[in-house]
Amino acid sequence: MNVKRFVWTAGLVASVRVIAGGGAAVAQTMVIRGGTILTVTNGTMVNGDILVEDGKIVEIGTNLSVPEGALVIDARGQFVMPGIIDAHSHIAAESINEGSVAVSSMTGIEDVLDPTDINIYRELAGGVTTSNILHGSANPIGGKNAVIKHRWGSDAEGLLFKGALPGIKFALGENPKRSRGGRRGVPRRYPATRMGVIDVIREAFTKARAYRKEWQDYEAQKAHGQADLVPPRRDFELEPLVEIMEGKRLVHAHCYRADEILQLLRVAEEFDFRIATLQHVLEGYKVAKEIAEHGAGASTFSDWWAYKMEAYDAIPYNAALMTEKGVLVSLNSDSAEEARHLNQEAAKTLKWGGLSEEQALALITINPAKQLRIDDRVGSIEVGKDADFAIFDTHPLSVYAVPQKTIVDGKVYFDREEDAERQKALVEERAELLEKLKPATEEKQ
């Protein structure tokens, strides 16, 4: 036998892969028939049809003809809304915080995605199709986030929302200033105060400016034909900060108090960039005008507060008040459980603040899509957009609404009836596996 030596070409070998996932989703031409279509951006169409081809919405109308071989999904009596987008999630990742350093911008969620996390599927069962997986809030400047679609059964790379602008996590207040270390020879980590947090951010961007200059000088010298140049060392901590200053990376900043929010907006303006979203932002209602002027989005909770000091001065009118002042607002989960009923979270804004149904739905669809700069692809039911839908048995803002089917890229990833069957099969499989694994254990004893 002739054993070939390895040929390796770093970075050049294309990745070819056979997906062997749990999901049996297949893209095909599809007509969603006769549902009440909540487009979010263009009103509601009763008894409407949606034609889907190659994962995209091709036509919306009444009595559309069904192409041959198309899958027909009977949505009569049901409600079809855009797939829900969760702007703040920590699922599907094998680590969340790199809390050892005050600036952990060299880290990224994309490196640690876990496509086997069952929460991807469980949230599909709540109508969620897109999630913004964020680094934790242990650092003034945290790690890079990853926007994913809930393509259950695909590999880590297949989860990524290709084309989404990259982002990064910042955090203010109690979490980043909480002292770490201080025992076993590990010194306490700076910062310990809110002013220290802002100092860390300012110092990091000052360094990033110098780093950018170093590279610009190098490129200029190279362009002048200077020989024997050694490029500067690449610094993966500072590169994302340069991208932020160049508008190529979005900042998602965890914050609570009005004062720290204003602090951050000013530092960003000092370095000539904008904060894409303020996350949690429970006191946002106090500085809504300033937030709107800066151009930041706000992603908050419906009515969850008082779980720590900085979360006491919150009110459930936050989302509505910020919306009124012209802030682009979304509601997020920050929790694998809450993500499964974001429709109910949105519904609360009808009571707290009197938002319209369409405004309420926008909080979990088109608004987070805009905040993540993916609204050309998702967030509403419009021709040309991705075929991402959540189909409910009744109006999704009703407390009785239960998701029946969830569709991503024109593929059915969750179907309540099929799920019931599959649950039974899984119970059987578990029993079989336990049986098979049993003798080995006994043998050992």
Place this chain on the structure above:
Amino acid sequence: MKTNVLRLCIASALIAATSAAGERPKGPDRYAITGARIVTGSGQVIEQGTLVLEHGLITAVGASVEVPDGVWVIDGSGKVVYPGLVDALSDIALEKSEASGDAPFSRGPLDRPGTTSWAAAADALVLDDDRVEAWRNAGFTSTVSSPSTGIVSGQAAFLNLAGERDEDLVVATPVALRVNFEPNANRSFPGSLMGVLAYIRQVFADASHYRVSQTAYAREPRGKRRPRYDRALAPLAEAQVDGWPVLMPGHWEHEIERAVRLGREIGVRPVVYGLHEGHRAAEFLASENVAVLVSLKWPEADEDRDPEAEEPLRVLRMREQAPKTPAALAKAGVMFGFYSDGLESPKEIFASLRKAIDRGLTHESALHALTLGPATIFGVDDRLGSLEAGKIANVIVADGALFDEDTRIETVFVDGAKYEIRKSTDEGGAP
């Protein structure tokens, strides 16, 4: 010491076979094994053949080989001869790394946390390791031993498991660089998996930069600031340029893919070790042309787990299906080797191998993964791994088919030195 000098045509009391690790058997170093079934490990099986070993090398193998004058002839009738086996990753014959207590505090990538890339296994050998003899008695003539702690542990060496002095063991060094994805224990940087991966990316980028800046400085030092010396980086740059296998961990399918992608990104040749769920990544590995090392420590339920808690289905699936990984890799054409991964005796290794065979692995593929497979992965297939003239005389003589439960390994040659194996005792002996 009681020796077992049966089955020699020329019975001789001169052969003092010994089992002590540090002593080489005194005796001739020219042998011929005649009339044996010879499984060459390179695709050929000779039903009745002769193997000649002279001065540490295989000098002839075949069905009609003439026995040279003056060699010690061993009647191999009824015996099966195989190439010596390789444990493709271990810490056998390595000095125990000092229990250093807490890792030093690290503030970031420039502190080079968990990095001892300069540490070479070949420079820290100890013969005083019971496993040298135990493994050899079971037919393992070689092991790839590597420093194993921290993030970038150091340089692995390909060792033969016999010698009078430490240096005798080394067949080749360095043959690989071992990397782990373990966060810093004291929670200083990197304190998480993503921190570890980010650190690896940075330190290898620094290594490329180091090479470029050192080269430029050496060419013309005048007028330039001296680049900082960094002992952590030079071996990494070598690994990038010379294509050392860089060993990276991965059990789950997504961990395997992660390791391969990171390896590509940092400009090295990744070799993934672990592979419990490798049966799901076989096609991927084949398409990427990536070799792997399969742990023979099949996953078991955590003994300390909450007995009330249900194990996740994915964990049950992994535990049940792990032993079918080798067969799946062989079928997909993935190059792989086996490693003992902390198993305490060769007996356990062979029990694990039989599990893989029960799940579809052919004897031929199993042998390949214990011989020529790892030899190829570590770049020493030109000198060992199969029974071919000119190769190092690492040979085992068994009384039956290697993986059968009641087969006994009777004689082992390492570098041509002959070791008679006593009848196996229960613990740690031959399979």
